[in-house]
Amino acid sequence: MLVIAVAAIVGAGAFAVAASNRVKGSAAQTATAYFAAWRKGDLMTMTRLAYEPPADFIARHRELSDELHVESLQLTPGQVKSTGEGAAEVAFSGVRELAELGKWPFEGTLKLAVRERSWQVLWSPETLHPLLKDGGTLELGESESSEVEFVTREGDKIPNDSYADAYLNPIKPEFEQVKQGWSLLSKKPGQPDKQVLAREPEANVERTTLSRPVQAAAARSLDGTEDSTIIVIRPSTGEILGLADRLGENYSAVRDVFAPGSIFKTITAAALLKSGLSVVSQVPCPGTYQIPFHAPIGNDGEVDRGSVSFTDAFAHSCNTTFVEQATTRLTIDDLRETADEWGFGRAVATGIGGTCGSVPATTNVDMFALDAIGQGEVVTSPLCMAALAAAVQNGTWRSPRLLDREQVERIDGPASDDVPMDETIVTPLRDMMAAVVDYGTASGAGLPDDVSGKTGTAELDGEPSHAWFIGYRDDLAFCVFVRNGGSGSGAAVPIAARFFNGL
Template sequence: MLVSAVLAVFGAVTFAVAASSGVKGSAAATSADYFEAWSIGDVEGMARLVYQPPGDFRARHLAMSGELAVESIELRPGAVKSTGAETAEVPFSGSRTLETFGAWPFDGTLRLAVRDRQWKVLWAPETLHPLLKDGGTVEVVDFDGPSIELVTREGDKIPHNSYADSTLARLRPEFEDSNVGWALVARAPGRPEQRIMTVEPKADVERTTLSSSVQAAAARALDGVANSAIIVLKPGTGEVLAVADRLEGGYSAFHDFFPPGSTFKIITAAALMKAGLEPDAQVACPGSYSFPQRRAFTNDGGVDRGLISFTDAFAHSCNTTFVEQSLTRLGQQDLRETAHEWGFGRPMPTGAQGACGSIEDPADPDFAASNAIGQGTAIATPLCMATIAAAVQDGTWRTPRLLTKKQVTRIDGEPPAPVELDSRIVANLRDMMRAAVDHGTASGAGLPDDVSGKTGTAEVDGQRSHGWFVGFREDLAFCVFVRHGGSGSAAAVPVATRFLNGL
């Protein structure tokens, strides 16, 4: 107590002497003004209280606040201590609140002296923060956490031999922020780097909509089948239950377009029924048909089936029937408008993006005929054709997704609203696709009894045809695509058989 009293008296005498000698202000008043200006961010006011402030005084303060994302600062000055006749210091504690890390407490010392007959702050970088002494720096740096792991809807790991890698690779960059950590790092010459505060990366697991069992069955069905893909959807929600993509040459079942061949007859049949053609109506299925003065279209193998129901013309995939009926019943825009209703031209925000298909209004009857059988200007992705099968099963067209609705909206934007389809047409298409498996182009292939579907063979100039098969079974809808694999019946249906029997 005696020592403290003596020091207090000595300090008072010192300040009194300074005042009597014409020194302007006091250490207490100058320090109080400095702390007040500092607390409200008045850098210019602080600079006026500093003796010969460096040229970067303002820049240093602003940079520290900006680069560290300082939201606020709290300062708690201690008592003024005399350190000589015309020098003093004020110990203080403080806390900066950083946007990333929260409260960052620190201790410091404000030094003062009489300069040019007035009390001034003797500023040095360590006044701002002790870690800045001797050329020290403080900065926020990021660091990588573990790579994001995408798992199935059940939380299981997705095996590397599932053929889903190329699709999942498009998802991973969307979660880069979730596996980045942040550290407040101090550095100084001759001293080891110091991590002062750390924000660890967020959880590194993200669930997809993929089903462990369905994905496994799809992948095994493609074993040994090069240049192929299977996409499986849950019709009632649009969730992608499996995506096994073995397409070569950088092609993607989600993003690249191919002529859909006779699978597009689902759309053409819908347009013809809208125009009044009933499923039980008797239609001609000659081996060859040509519109007057136009090219001839033939059935596979030139088969002439005579007069049959429209349902059987669909089941047997009669090109000639669909060409004749389309040219005589449909207007120039009818097929395109129906295709749009069933998803063509609509965005597909899956989380990994995606596309459906497109078709142009025909310039002449030859193009109109080609469009009707999925050639000409008609193109679609395997993802798109899976949604067509799902729409038949469910009665509503909806965009597919690989993630939660919230994540898909964040990544790809708001998905288009579901489209409720004509219930009569949908019911008829279910019967027609059932007929295709029962006694049509997909019959006798060992498919389970409750499968409905439609084959497609898409011709490619100078190359082997693409094989397609789309269909549904209970609450699963699927598309099998074998690029340059040959006919849908020979190339795609056996893959679908292995997949469905492997579930």
């Protein structure tokens, strides 16, 4: 039943009755009766009040209400106005309440005239609604949307050109959910359809862990540097705050592994600290070192630093120190066990997949020596190295993630539990990584004073070296990787500096 609020019709003036006293009633009386019947949905009475209504009069009213899902109708008539002898009209306003689209206001005119000695309604389709004039029709249309919109942790749109699409687009099907939208269309012969009302499908929004300012700074830090990536993790939670990837040839910073170069010395240093070395232990750093009866290993530029502290050997990335200490104090199993403790042996579940790396078993002493400095056969992902830096900063290893824990487990399966690291190893590692930036291979590059890190240059046969830099500042840990980019100091460290300066 249509609910109609009808205002009192005023102005039933002297013109209301035609010249002949034999005309029954007045325009005002007929209009009042018509609006009252319309209010009650009394279509039979409306039919009797209309002059020669079309055969489908009742059907038109019912179809409009049914097809547009009209829940209620309000009408506010104005004054009756004479438009000539035996003719009058009433301007009125109305509001239809549509189930899907809400309130739909309109304006109309009720025309009346003396016919067969009584005032009758001269009905036409536009009396029902002005848009029905000249063969017009009204149609309720449906629209659907299932695509998800990923947003930042703050609920903001992910910054444009953020270099994160390669990770977010493939997981969109995991979040598809059909949402319904509606539109009211006015159609007239020979004219394009006109949209009268619309309700777009409700947005299907999914929050990521990405931070808008961090992601923006990460993306802009890579501008102008091809084949590069930066991953930023919050050490206290494992959340990925920034993931910008410009690696070419379909390489992934999350799923692909590369030779790590000297950033792997962080793991070798952890194993050596476990073996009894301390940050102040004096160790030799000759320009070259040869394991007896094996191939020689040299420092970059074969720089001879003499006897230095273990911290200084780390800060200056002495290859010769790490090869000598690793091959005399450790076994390959010691190195592999330490790598596993720092993430290599744990399941990584991010919501977008992921892998960490491997340290293959070997009985070849030369290969073991190369593995100890991140050359050899050891490989790792930028994701894993960012997680390692986060573990040094926080003292707990956490699987990095891009979505909330429930969604990560649904997509990737369960991640490894958080693992507290040995504080007697973590504390000296922090001192050593601070020295790298204070006076070592990452010094003088424009980094903030409180950044700690480790550079890496992974030499490759027949190709330019990979450039790495891992580190942290407060509750931000990062890994920068430039594939075939050259040295870590020359290619990766400046990206980290741009990132922090852009925050």
